Amino acid sequence: MRIFDPHIHMTSRTTDDYERMAAAGVRAVVEPAFWLGQPRTNVGSFTDYFDSLVGWEPFRAGQFGIRHHATIALNPKEANDRRCRPVLDELPRYLEKDGVVAVGEIGYDSMTPEEDDAFAAQLALAVAHDLPAMVHTPHRDKARGVERSLAVVAESGIAPERVVLDHLNEMTVKLVRDTGCWLGFSIYPDTKMSPPRMVELLKAYGTERVLVNSAADWGRSDPLLTRATGEAMLRAGFTDDDVDRVLWRNPVEFYGQSGRLDLTDDDLAEPTFAGNSILRGGS
Numbered sequence: 001m002r003i004f005d006p007h008i009h010m011t012s013r014t015t016d017d018y019e020r021m022a023a024a025g026v027r028a029v030v031e032p033a034f035w036l037g038q039p040r041t042n043v044g045s046f047t048d049y050f051d052s053l054v055g056w057e058p059f060r061a062g063q064f065g066i067r068h069h070a071t072i073a074l075n076p077k078e079a080n081d082r083r084c085r086p087v088l089d090e091l092p093r094y095l096e097k098d099g100v101v102a103v104g105e106i107g108y109d110s111m112t113p114e115e116d117d118a119f120a121a122q123l124a125l126a127v128a129h130d131l132p133a134m135v136h137t138p139h140r141d142k143a144r145g146v147e148r149s150l151a152v153v154a155e156s157g158i159a160p161e162r163v164v165l166d167h168l169n170e171m172t173v174k175l176v177r178d179t180g181c182w183l184g185f186s187i188y189p190d191t192k193m194s195p196p197r198m199v200e201l202l203k204a205y206g207t208e209r210v211l212v213n214s215a216a217d218w219g220r221s222d223p224l225l226t227r228a229t230g231e232a233m234l235r236a237g238f239t240d241d242d243v244d245r246v247l248w249r250n251p252v253e254f255y256g257q258s259g260r261l262d263l264t265d266d267d268l269a270e271p272t273f274a275g276n277s278i279l280r281g282g283s
């Protein structure tokens, strides 16, 4: 089983995770820029983070044979902090970089006017830079958040097939499926979407334009839930080809729209556990 996790925050994960992911078949990931938990107070804090998403983290992933790409944005939550707003001016130079395959995570957290502005401005950046957009949907008041997100996406003029709405569930999938946007599902250990529920959704709606991710981050989460979903699909009678479509070809198709997806693996480093100080993180 080859797996492309289209939404995972490896910055928050350990090398144990990289090792287990590689063993489970994860060959590629996309890491969206997001909220780190601790509020950031200045722009430099973001640019150092963005630099690590396009520099250090791909290097770390490469040691485990995993190809790493990033999406860059001012996340919805921190869009509400005026100290963070100037991050928007820094985005264009990152959106030109090779390893950046979309603008994201953008969208809504609490649906404030500040979030409206940042969301619309960043969809405009996606259009200007000819990149897809990765839209986070709020965990609270989700249906209203999805409806409002779809309205902002439509207003922006970005092609719907270049947009994924993530963290969908049984309720919100109905709102998105006929819009032409991609359907993103984050599989969590004990709340929200689970592998068996995901299988039921795939039975009901098919495998087209569906992305399945672990969204693993600094909270309770599991980077192997992509694999668990693939196995649950097989047990439910889906074919290997169906699994490959959902867990590999769909994310390749979606993020491939950036023209920057690089999945050649000849220069990926073999897993290494040698005592090289740089490979250990310089410590």
Ligand SMILES: [Zn+2]
Pocket (backbone or CB within 6 Å): 007, 009, 032, 034, 105, 215, 217
């Ligand atoms: Zn995320």
